[in-house]
Amino acid sequence: MDSTDGPEIEIRGLHKSFGDNHVLRGIDLEIARGEVVCVIGPSGSGKSTLLRCVNLLEEPTAGQVFVGGTEVTDLDVDIDAVRRRIGMVFQQFNLFPHISVTENLTLPQRRVLRRDKTKAAEVARRNLERVGLSDKADAFPAQLSGGQQQRVAIARALSMGPEVMLFDEPTSALDPELVGDVLAVMRQLAAEGMTMMVVTHEMSFAREVADRVVFMDGGVIVEEGPAQRVVGDPQHERTRNFLMRIL
Ligand code: ADP
Ligand code: MG
Numbered sequence: 001m002d003s004t005d006g007p008e009i010e011i012r013g014l015h016k017s018f019g020d021n022h023v024l025r026g027i028d029l030e031i032a033r034g035e036v037v038c039v040i041g042p043s044g045s046g047k048s049t050l051l052r053c054v055n056l057l058e059e060p061t062a063g064q065v066f067v068g069g070t071e072v073t074d075l076d077v078d079i080d081a082v083r084r085r086i087g088m089v090f091q092q093f094n095l096f097p098h099i100s101v102t103e104n105l106t107l108p109q110r111r112v113l114r115r116d117k118t119k120a121a122e123v124a125r126r127n128l129e130r131v132g133l134s135d136k137a138d139a140f141p142a143q144l145s146g147g148q149q150q151r152v153a154i155a156r157a158l159s160m161g162p163e164v165m166l167f168d169e170p171t172s173a174l175d176p177e178l179v180g181d182v183l184a185v186m187r188q189l190a191a192e193g194m195t196m197m198v199v200t201h202e203m204s205f206a207r208e209v210a211d212r213v214v215f216m217d218g219g220v221i222v223e224e225g226p227a228q229r230v231v232g233d234p235q236h237e238r239t240r241n242f243l244m245r246i247l
Helices: 045-056 079-084 101-113 118-130 147-161 176-191 204-207 227-232 237-246
Strands: 009-018 021-031 034-040 062-067 085-090 164-168 195-199 212-217 220-223
Touching: 009 045, 021 045, 021 220, 034 045, 034 204, 045 062, 045 164, 045 195, 079 085, 085 147, 101 118, 101 147, 118 147, 118 212, 147 176, 176 195, 176 204, 204 227, 212 227, 212 237, 220 227, 220 237
Parallel strands: 034 195, 034 212, 085 164, 164 195
Antiparallel strands: 009 021, 009 062, 212 220
């Protein structure tokens, strides 16, 4: 299969159950290379589970997921190789508290990618600069604001050289005044052409940055389309109700 053609992410007939809880009930979604898709929807609708199925943090119950043309749900796939191609940023930043910002960026490169010290440090330096935190290279996570920690987490993911970035409510744990800096970094990544899947409640970000918005409810995609249409002129009652509650 030629990884230069076709969608960067393709999800076909995806189902996920946890015991009796049928969480994802048939998700079909294609994301083109360089496309930014925001996933919105009420709590419990399956947004995190969907992201986690894309990088196999959860094993789908049925269906297929392709990333860059490789079927990641193929039982013979090298899961570690797949995960290296997919960066993920969570609501909680999950930085190692006992090592410096730079070491947080170099450690996974050295362990997972087997990069040497010099190369890992160079990549770390470049990515800290990218998120505007060159001056925090030697700081410890606890010395940083939540917004700065989240930008470090983004730089850490970028240091692995991913083809795709998944964001799961990256600004939900932040004080409101810190949200803007994180969104600015994400906006810049989008402008650089990164393929991004972003679960967020930030409707202004969705409207300005997303090529497409997907509204999920009850484990299905209820509607999707350009942000102006889904957010500005929703066609479904469930979408309207959701937007009315959060806007
Ligand atoms: P959202 O991110 O849209 O809030 P989630 O994907 O986190 O929704 O959760 C959807 C449903 O799946 C919820 O009912 C949740 O309790 C359940 N769920 C998610 N992860 C697990 C898990 N690891 N084990 C059992 N149930 C889970
Ligand atoms: Mg979630």
